[in-house]
Each structure stands twice: as structure tokens, then as C-alpha cells.
Amino acid sequence: MQPSAYGEGGDGTRVWDFVRDSYQQILFASWQHLSLVVQCLVLATVLAVVLSALVYRSKTASALANGVSAMGLTIPSFALIGLLIAPFGFGVLPAVIVVTFFATLPILRNAVVGLNSIPASVVESARGIGMSRFRTLATVELPMAWPIILAGIRVSAQMVIGIAAVAAYTLGPGLGGFIFSGLSRLGGANAFESVVVGVVGVILLAIILDLLLVVLSRLTTSRGIRV
Amino acid sequence: MSETQTIQNSAENVSGASILLDQVTKQYPGQTKPAVGGLTMEIPAGSIVMFVGPSGCGKTTTLKMINRLIEPTDGAIVINGDNVTDMNGDKLRRQIGYVIQAGGLFPHMSVAANIGLVPKMLGWDKDRIAARVDELLELVSLDPTVYRNRYPKELSGGQQQRIGVARALAADPPILLMDEPFGAVDPITRQRLQNELLNIQAELQKTIVCVTHDFDEAVKLGDWIAIFNEGAQIEQYDSPERILANPSNEFVENFIGSGAGLKQLTLNRVHEVEQQKAVTAAPGESPEAVIARLQEAGQQNVVILDSRGRAIQWLSQRQLSRMQVISDAADPNLPLVNEQSTLNEALDAMLVASTSAALVAGRRDAFTGLITVNTVMDAISAGQAAAQGDGDAPVGLNTGSIPQISDDDAPVNAAATDRHAATNTEGDAAAAGSTVAATSENASRPRDDAREPHAENHDTVNGHTTTNGHRAPWDETRRDSSATDRGDVGEENLTETRDRP
16 A cells, blocks of 8 residues: 555554554543533433423424524534634633534424424323323423434434534544644644544444434333334 | 113212303304304213214314313303312313323323323322222223233223223212214224223213214213204203104204114113023934923024023024934024113114024123014113103203304394294104203203393303302302392492402
8 A cells, every 4th residue: 555645654553553552542532522422412402302392382483493403504513613712712612502502403303393293182181181281291292202302312413423523623622632633733743643533433432322322212212102 | 761860869979070061152263153152051960971963063172161171261160069160270180081082092101100190190109099000990891910011002992992981080080071982993892892881880970971973872872962063052952862752953853863763772771671581402402302392382493502501503493303413503693682782783683683583692691581573662662652751851052152143132132042942942842841941940940040141141150250169069059140140230249349359
């Protein structure tokens, strides 16, 4: 194989050396990356569920929520991060905002769809046996919509793992640091290895997180509505 | 038959509660006609009242206003003397069982969780809920150990419907509302569920209000049937016997459809009529001996019973004379009916088998006797004779809807109401007692209320609102309302007191 333009590596051994030399750093960054994503996902889920609960009864509001989530996803994450640096400066906060924002959108969309897909007869019988609106939502509608919401969470998780890497541009935590630092000194020592570690790490994290969510879905979905 | 019983029961030990809809109106915004117009209706405690009528006639709306799933625009709902129009709707609904088509079960909850929902909301402890769940599962003929932990999707339609009934009965509510409960199951299951409901009702004596579009179902289940026309106008509210025998007008006649006489047969069950004894024999007996027994008894046919007493063959003397020995083969085409079957089903079995009698099976399918076509005919005449009797039907009429026609002219309204009442009573001399002009005290009093004050509908409601909270037998509440109807002054006072903080 020809030596690549970006240093002499590319055959894997140098990447491996890089990993061995700085595995503690990599593990720490991975952990931070995952932690950022998971925490933002939790926050996004809460936000999306609350928002969907507010809008799902109204057709117009539901359509509006869907429109917003569709449009929001067209905003380039990098651009949004750039915009957020001005008010919030560098650091964790803009990263959290961006990741949560993007994580919320697919979950919101699915939550609205899920809540609207519950048969009217089920809601009627819940009200008919004396459940309040809130109780109906909490014990009937949300549990029944949960598999659909969870599907949204999985989509979100895949997406924001990548976005969290980009969010490292604001010097936030995570594997994105490896990618940015590598890209900024391409051709230099260990630059390529750094990028590879960042990218592969992100992919591995995405797979791990998805597996975790599959387990979560098995644990939290009632046997009665499992497909 | 059953109606006198029910009325008496209502004074005695029924767990059901009486319901009074007092000039209840539901007007949806943007619609000129009310969905339910000024409906006054009495539902006696401990009886099954069926609401029937064409689609969109307001019967379901009326049902849902009883538990205030739909809030009435006007009027009062009085349960056991308590005006519940202004109480917390969720709390009210926890005291009223509610069953919808296909049960309305929550798919993400197990059977036990579904049934235990209302008790849980009422704050029962876990052991009590678990015990109650098992009790109810047995009540609806499902084995608790098998079904307790199943999920709705693992049940058949009929089983889901049973769980729906069990859930509605969980907290032992005095009232059960059912909205087309058996609409989504196949005919055989439907019949079984209907019979089961009747058995449960015999045991529990709830007040059951059931909406259906199936008149036959109404005849089978109902102690009383209310036939609704558009805008929840009551066309006739009476016992099934009298509705079949004396439909109050053409609408009711059309609704009953053809074969009213046949439908009357669904009112009687095989065990209620006399059965004839039959000569029986066991497989293996010699035909000659059996023929001798038949001739001695003066009968033509012998019923062959298996070792458990179930009828397997039905043989004539001629068939016997051609046999060497009586075999133990079971004839699949026997006209067999159950003691719980209706006479209609018995007649059907005879017609299908082209026989003039049917074999009746009792407990564990053991043969009990014969029912003949003559018995069925006698039952028809007896039923018609019984329906001629004086009416003690509960009250059901509309007032508020009539002013809707021309709102500005009070005298015309009064005339219209009178005409309305008159058509009901004139319909048939024998039916005079049936719909509105009932003979019992109960019935006549509220009718007077309703007929007098057309312009005062709203005030009547106010009068009721003031009675809210204090518990009184519903007769008393009624008297209150009629008092307020008559005295304008007293009524204004009431309104004033109410306005004061």
C-alpha cells in the first residue's frame, strides 16, 4: 500500500499504537461522550413527552409540532453550534443545548404520532371508569405510545452521537475533540490516528447505545403490546 | 312477568340504584337541533333498561350523560335521589360501571391489572384487589389461575368482553352502563354472553342501562325497552311484552320489524313452560320391549339416552320395528334445546328438524323432557294476553325538544306537547297505560311535572340544583321539583339563595 498523504500510517499499526498510548484519554472521552448523549437524551425525552402531551389533543398544534421538528432537522448542527457560541461562549452548555435540541425533534415527532394513534375507544373507556385526563395520559396513553416514543429515542440516539462529536467544536466534552484536533493538524504526528480514533469511537458508541436502548425497550414495554 | 317483580324489588334488596334524567338536554354548538332534547326518564333500580333506536338518534349520548362522559347542556341527573350533575365527574364515574364494545381493555395491562383499576383508584389494598379480581373472574366464568396474568391480545373477543364486564363490576357499582357491549362478537358468543349477563344480573340485581341497535337483543335482555327516535325522542318506553304486542306508533312498528309474534317467543325460556314426559330407553335394549312400553304409554317415539342421561337418538315405533337392537350411535340432527334456550330457539330447532317437538336438555346436557309445538303456541297466546294488562311502566318523555320547534310562541308549545302526549296515549286503547299515562303513582306524578311548565324548564333545573348534596329518596327530589315548578315565587327565592355566597 502506498504511504498516504497524511503521514505514514494507514496500515493500522500506528493507530493501534496511538490507542495504546492514550487509551485512558480515549476511554475518558468516550465516557464523557456517552454521558453527554445519554443525559441529553433523557432531557430531550422529558421535553418531547411534555411538549407532545401539550399538543396532541389539537390537530393544528400537532401539525405545528411535526412541522417544527421536520424543519429543525434541516438546520446544520455545525451552524447552530456556531450561532450558540455568541450567547453562551465555549464549553459544555452550548454542546448540551445543541445535542438536546436535535435529540428532542425525532422523539417529539414520534410521541405526537404515538399519542394520536391510541384508539379513541381506549381513551373513552379510561375516562368512563373514572380516570382523570392526567391519569389517562400517565397510565394509559403514554405507556401505550411508549414503543413508538422509544423508536424515536433510538433514532435520536444515533443522530446525536454524531452531533455530539460536532459539538466538540465548542470545546465541549467527548470524542469530537479527537476528530477536531486531528483535522486541524492533518499531516502532523498522530493527526490521522486521532481522527480515526474519534470516528471509530463514535461508531462503537452508537452501536453500544443502540444495544442499551434495545434492552431498555424490552424491559419497559409491556408484554401486552410487544410486537 | 318480570316487570312487576322488578318494581317490587326496587323497594327491597336490590344493589342497583334508580336513575332519573330530569329534562336533560344536550345541544352541541353549531347544530340547530339538540342531540338529546329535554329528556325526562326514570330508570328503576335493579332492572335492565335497553336503549334502542336508529344510528345517531342520541341513545349513546343519553347513556354517556348518565355518567357525564358527555356533560348535559341542561337538566339534571339524579341517582338514588342525589343530584350528581355538579359532582366531580371522575369520582362519579368510579361509582358507575362502564362497558364498551370489545371491552375497551387496556392492551398494556394484564387482565388482573385491568380489572383492578377502579379498586386501585379507590384506594383498596393489594390483597383486597387480588381477591376481588379472582372473584370477578369466576363470576364471568373464567378460571383466575389461567387468565389472571394474561394480556388482552391473548384473549378471544368474547373473553375480552367478559373482562370488560368484570372490570366494570370491580368496585361493585350500583349502576352498569353498557354501550353496544356485544356488537363486536360473533352470534354464538353473543348469545352466550347475553345469557351470562342475565345470570350475573339475577345474582347482583344492578341497574343496567344498555345501548343496542339490535331490537332482538333488547327484547332478550331488557326488563324495559326505550325506543328512541332522532334527538332522543322517546317513542315508546315499556316492557318488551307490551312493546311487541302494542307498538305505540308506526315508528315503533317499523323498528320492531316483521315477526313481532315470533320475537315474543324470545321472552320465554324453555324451563318456564311445561315439558312433556317421554319414554326413554338405553342402547342395547330389545326393540320389542321398547315398543311394548311405548304402546303402554300411548306414545309414538322413544328417546334413547346414553349412560350419562344425554339424548342420543329419537326413534319412532316404525324405526324401532325395523331394528334388531338399539345401537349407541348418536344422531347429530336431533332437535335439541337447552332449558335456558328461548322458545324461539326451540321452535327453530323443531322447524330445522321438521319435527313437532324438541328434546330438552338440562344440567350437564341430561335429557329432561319434550317441548312441543303446541306448548309454544300456548305461550304466544299467553304472552299476548299478559301484554294487555295495565301498565306500570317507568316514565320516559321529552319536553324540551318541543319548544325547539318554535321557540317564540308559548301557547303553541303547550299545544304541541299535548298533541305529543295524546298521540302516545291514543295509539291503542290497551296501550293507554303503557307509555306515559301510567297507572302507578310513581309514574303519574312526574308526568304532571313535565306537562305543566314548558317555559320553566330552566327553573326546574335550578330547583334541582338546590337539592344537590342532601340525600333523599328520589321521590322526594321529584316532589321538590314539582313544587318549584308550580310556585314561581318559591323558585325565585331558591335561585336567589343559590346566588348568595
